[in-house]
Amino acid sequence: MNEQTINPHFEDFLFDWKQKTYFLVGGYGSSKSYHALLKVVLKLLEEKRTCLVVRQVYETIRESCFSLIKEIVTGLGLYSKFKFTKSPMEVQFPNGSKIIFKGGDDSEKLKSIHNVSIVFIEECSEVNEEVFKELLGRLRHPVLSLHIILSTNPVSKDNWSYRFFFKDDLTGHFRLDDEELYEKRVVIKHNTYYHHSVADDNKFLPASYIEQLEEMKSFDPDMYRIAREGKFGISGMRVFPQFETMKANKMHESIQKITNPTRKCGMDFGFADSYNALYRMVIDNDKNILYVHWEYYTRGLTDPEIAEDIKEFAFSKELVEADSAEPKTIAYFRQNGFNMRSARKYKGSRLQYTKKVKRFKKIIVSDACPNAIRELQYLTFKKDKQGKIREDEFSIDPHSLSAIWYGLSTYNHIDLKGDKMELTKESLGIW
Numbered sequence: 001m002n003e004q005t006i007n008p009h010f011e012d013f014l015f016d017w018k019q020k021t022y023f024l025v026g027g028y029g030s031s032k033s034y035h036a037l038l039k040v041v042l043k044l045l046e047e048k049r050t051c052l053v054v055r056q057v058y059e060t061i062r063e064s065c066f067s068l069i070k071e072i073v074t075g076l077g078l079y080s081k082f083k084f085t086k087s088p089m090e091v092q093f094p095n096g097s098k099i100i101f102k103g104g105d106d107s108e109k110l111k112s113i114h115n116v117s118i119v120f121i122e123e124c125s126e127v128n129e130e131v132f133k134e135l136l137g138r139l140r141h142p143v144l145s146l147h148i149i150l151s152t153n154p155v156s157k158d159n160w161s162y163r164f165f166f167k168d169d170l171t172g173h174f175r176l177d178d179e180e181l182y183e184k185r186v187v188i189k190h191n192t193y194y195h196h197s198v199a200d201d202n203k204f205l206p207a208s209y210i211e212q213l214e215e216m217k218s219f220d221p222d223m224y225r226i227a228r229e230g231k232f233g234i235s236g237m238r239v240f241p242q243f244e245t246m247k248a249n250k251m252h253e254s255i256q257k258i259t260n261p262t263r264k265c266g267m268d269f270g271f272a273d274s275y276n277a278l279y280r281m282v283i284d285n286d287k288n289i290l291y292v293h294w295e296y297y298t299r300g301l302t303d304p305e306i307a308e309d310i311k312e313f314a315f316s317k318e319l320v321e322a323d324s325a326e327p328k329t330i331a332y333f334r335q336n337g338f339n340m341r342s343a344r345k346y347k348g349s350r351l352q353y354t355k356k357v358k359r360f361k362k363i364i365v366s367d368a369c370p371n372a373i374r375e376l377q378y379l380t381f382k383k384d385k386q387g388k389i390r391e392d393e394f395s396i397d398p399h400s401l402s403a404i405w406y407g408l409s410t411y412n413h414i415d416l417k418g419d420k421m422e423l424t425k426e427s428l429g430i431w
């Protein structure tokens with residue numbers, strides 16, 4: 001190996017085998033895949049080992065990793081000493097080492113990985129988290145050190161690769177601040193070697209490639225952030241940029257301190273495909289904050305079963321405003337002592353209700369409401385075929401939001417006078 005054949009930013013990564021996990025993240029064309037595979041090839045030339053390369057779709061390996069290994073071996077002047085089998089794909093080294101390939105979509109095949117001591121997961125954000133965990137659990141060898149290498153372009157912060165290697169607000173899990181990685185570029189923490197790279201780190205790219213990436217800045221900022229800057233983010237326009245989470249006990253204290261509270265409960269019904277979602281909310285009218293502090297979220301239950309689950313509402317007589325598409329269900333709950341009422345739904349109500357929720361300065365959801373956090377924290381608007389944002393459609397079907405809409409259907413925001421509320425376009429639901 002000499003200076004000519006490797007990118008300097010990858011040199012330390014290439015020869016470091018002290019860590020169990022190597023996580024490469026970066027923009028397009030930064031040479032992550034090349035150096036991950038070069039690392040594997042060099043190690044396997046040195047020691048007799050088997051490496052498993054995984055990508056979500058088996059066939060995509062042929063044109064990516066498999067051909068890249070050929071390129072690398074050719075570059076090393078060793079092509080004639082290797083054997084490349086096409087079906088199933090396999091690379092045999094002169095010393096008996098080999099590289100095998102499997103698709104993340106074939107979980108059965110992934111279970112039989114005997115003798116493997118290195119796993120490389122290419123484009124790991126496309127692979128399911130279960131596959132990663134399964135591989136982590138199965139990677140065993142009586143004598144050899146074990147390593148798992150992952151490479152990916154950054155994706156949305158709700159992808160498992162971000163939640164696992166950086167932070168997960170839902171569970172409170174924290175490993176590393178991604179901003180720290182962008183700044184330091186290499187961070188070793190928790191037995192993991194983190195590496196960040198961008199196209200400028202790859203001296204084998206033509207200048208025109210970087211120019212093309214640069215052009216994205218003006219027409220697709222999400223893509224620019226991912227491809228050019230190699231940073232995680234949220235793809236698309238967030239519905240609730242003012243979303244925050246809070247520990248349940250802290251929220252309890254905050255709610256106690258509200259001088260002018262309004263309490264609301266909203267419910268959406270579901271059976272087979274969708275969910276029953278019931279939320280308790282408190283509004284701080286002075287500060288214009290919505291607190292979501294209690295949730296009930298189930299599926300596949302009959303009305304009597306739901307009534308049993310939420311019987312505390314029958315005792316408390318709290319007003320529950322619910323989906324008007326289910327008058328029979330509402331009648332059933334009323335007969336059983338619930339103070340339930342149908343929330344008004346009309347043409348365009350989805351949009352109006354969403355705007356109403358957006359007008360809160362803060363939407364704070366307790367960690368006692370994991371489904372609301374999962375659905376709403378990074379919720380984005382759907383785009384139509386022309387790429388224009390639809391203001392009443394979302395990337396997923398958030399049942400928690402429907403329940404919140406109904407719960408707030410009779411709530412009116414206080415006048416926008418004074419300095420209690422920032423008059424931003426976003427807070428007014430205008431964009």
Ligand SMILES: Nc1ncnc2c1ncn2[C@@H]1O[C@H](COP(=O)(O)OP(=O)(O)OP(=O)(O)O)[C@@H](O)[C@H]1O
Pocket residue numbers: 005006007026027028029030031032033034035071152153202204205
């Ligand atoms: N050390 C090297 N020697 C020769 N060519 C290289 C080297 N490193 C990278 N390249 C070339 O640069 C190109 C981009 O590298 P690579 O595919 O590894 O980038 P990447 O970071 O995985 O990109 P993507 O994010 O698109 O997956 C490849 O075509 C590869 O052949």
Ligand SMILES: [Mg+2]
Pocket residue numbers: 032033034
């Ligand atoms: Mg790649």
